[in-house]
Amino acid sequence: xxxxxxCTDASTTDTSARRRVPTGLPGWVRAVLRxxxxxxxxxxxxxxxxxxxxxxxxxxxxxxxxxxxxxxxxAAFAVxxxxxxxxRATRTVFAVVYVLVxxxxxxxxxxxxxxxxxxxxxLPRAIIDGDRVRMEGVRNFEFRDRDDFTERYETREFSLxxxxxxxxxxxxxxxxxxxxxxxxxxxxxGTPPLCISIETRPEVGEGFDPIASLFKQFELIYVVGDEHDxxxxxxxxxxxxxxxxxxxxxxxxxxxxxxxxxxRINEIYDxxxxxxxxxxxxxxxxxxxxxxxxxxGRFDFRHVFNGWIDRYLFAAGxxxxxxxxxELRRRAWITEIAKAAAHAPDxxxxxxxxxxx
Numbered sequence: 001x002x003x004x005x006x007c008t009d010a011s012t013t014d015t016s017a018r019r020r021v022p023t024g025l026p027g028w029v030r031a032v033l034r035x036x037x038x039x040x041x042x043x044x045x046x047x048x049x050x051x052x053x054x055x056x057x058x059x060x061x062x063x064x065x066x067x068x069x070x071x072x073x074x075a076a077f078a079v080x081x082x083x084x085x086x087x088r089a090t091r092t093v094f095a096v097v098y099v100l101v102x103x104x105x106x107x108x109x110x111x112x113x114x115x116x117x118x119x120x121x122x123l124p125r126a127i128i129d130g131d132r133v134r135m136e137g138v139r140n141f142e143f144r145d146r147d148d149f150t151e152r153y154e155t156r157e158f159s160l161x162x163x164x165x166x167x168x169x170x171x172x173x174x175x176x177x178x179x180x181x182x183x184x185x186x187x188x189x190g191t192p193p194l195c196i197s198i199e200t201r202p203e204v205g206e207g208f209d210p211i212a213s214l215f216k217q218f219e220l221i222y223v224v225g226d227e228h229d230x231x232x233x234x235x236x237x238x239x240x241x242x243x244x245x246x247x248x249x250x251x252x253x254x255x256x257x258x259x260x261x262x263x264r265i266n267e268i269y270d271x272x273x274x275x276x277x278x279x280x281x282x283x284x285x286x287x288x289x290x291x292x293x294x295x296x297g298r299f300d301f302r303h304v305f306n307g308w309i310d311r312y313l314f315a316a317g318x319x320x321x322x323x324x325x326x327e328l329r330r331r332a333w334i335t336e337i338a339k340a341a342a343h344a345p346d347x348x349x350x351x352x353x354x355x356x357x
Contacts (some may be wrong), residue, residue: 032318049078052098055105056217087282110219110272120201122153124224125269126262130161133262135194139225146237150246154226162189165246166254168286169195170310170332171234172241177305180240181283182347184227185258192346195230196261197223198282200275213277220267220275227348243332245310245319246355256293264289283309320355331355 025033057071074097081094112123124137135156142150172179182197183190200208200218209217223230234240235245249257264285267273283306287295302312310329313319320328331354341350 014240033255034176043156045082048098049075049082052101053077053251054211054215055101058212058217059105060108060216108216110216110274112219112272114219115204117202117204117206118151120199120221120223123269124222124265126265128262133158133160135326137224138194139223139229140346141225141229141233143229143233143237148235149233156191156194158187158191158194159189160258161188162191162257163255163258164251165190166249166257167193168245168247168309168313169231170243170245170306172307173238177307179307179309180234181286181306181309182230183286185254193226194258195225196265197225197230198285199223210277216274218275220268220273220280222268224265227351228342231334231349231351232338232342235335240335241333242335242338243310243329244334244351244354245313245328245332246353247313247318248320249318253294257289260289260292278304282306 004279026303037345052076053071056074057067059067061070078094081090085091090344119139119141122136122137122139124139127134127136132189135158138156140152140154140156142152144150161187167184167186169182170179171182180197180199182195184193184195186193199221200207200213201221202218206218212218231242231244235242273280278284283303287299287303291297297316302308310332311325314321314325314328323331334354336352337351337353338347341347344350
């Protein structure tokens with residue numbers, strides 16, 4: 001089977017491929033190697049051109065028409081430089097343009113000063129004094145619908161010495177290998193659980209866009225809130241399927257993890273950061289901070305495809321393994337419980353009842 005790269009001269013590609021394929025191999029092996037090499041070249045050119053065009057389209061140019069026009073012009077130029085022209089000068093110009101766009105993209109700064117949606121308008125901040133923490137900007141909205149709510153931010157105080165356990169929430173907006181994950185830190189002195197969700201910080205009129213999130217279109221926020229808000233709104237008003245998994249951890253490890261979270265919350269408060277779908281998102285950061293706090297374990301593909309993170313936790317022994325996984329997942333499903341307990345004062349204990357011995 002032979003495949004010709006449409007972005008290079010056919011005779012040149014064939015001759016070049018023949019030179020790079022070791023002689024003395026069976027003909028079918030050489031054909032396969034040429035096919036693989038040509039496919040990789042085509043894929044590399046496509047990725048280069050796609051990144052260039054999307055980086056300009058999602059750039060910080062203030063005029064949408066200008067971004068679109070420049071991106072279209074660069075797309076046409078990339079096709080010409082990589083697929084039609086064989087002149088060295090043309091590809092040199094393309095390389096120079098590429099470097100300039102990369103430099104421009106790197107210099108795009110994040111900001112705390114944008115017209116934020118009210119759900120993410122207030123950044124939390126932790127004031128730490130020994131083991132005592134005063135958390136400002138704790139969100140506790142009263143939701144009547146997804147976009148109809150009473151805004152309420154609170155200041156809460158708690159002691160790190162009373163942190164005892166950690167729960168992981170997995171929330172699905174659609175069936176599949178991708179979900180949203182967030183955590184709650186639990187206390188043994190009657191303090192309500194402290195729920196922390198790592199999210200994008202959209203502006204008014206914006207919604208989440210996975211491609212845009214790869215190109216500096218969303219800042220990062222750590223939403224610190226009450227479980228009535230963060231858990232209840234997803235189950236009752238965002239039509240998400242929510243699961244809760246108590247994690248098998250030692251209290252000291254949970255305290256170290258919370259300290260890592262508090263440090264990051266304050267860093268974000270002082271200096272804006274961009275959210276990134278693959279590098280700076282909910283699950284990757286949870287794993288990263290768990291590593292900092294002393295977690296042992298390697299990277300797993302389910303850290304990216306986090307809709308399967310519960311299977312990873314079960315296989316790694318981070319959740320209850322005394323029962324089959326399917327039974328654990330059945331107990332973890334709290335969507336209907338959260339809906340029924342929406343305004344109940346014992347909301348947090350009710351969503352945990354199925355895991356209570």
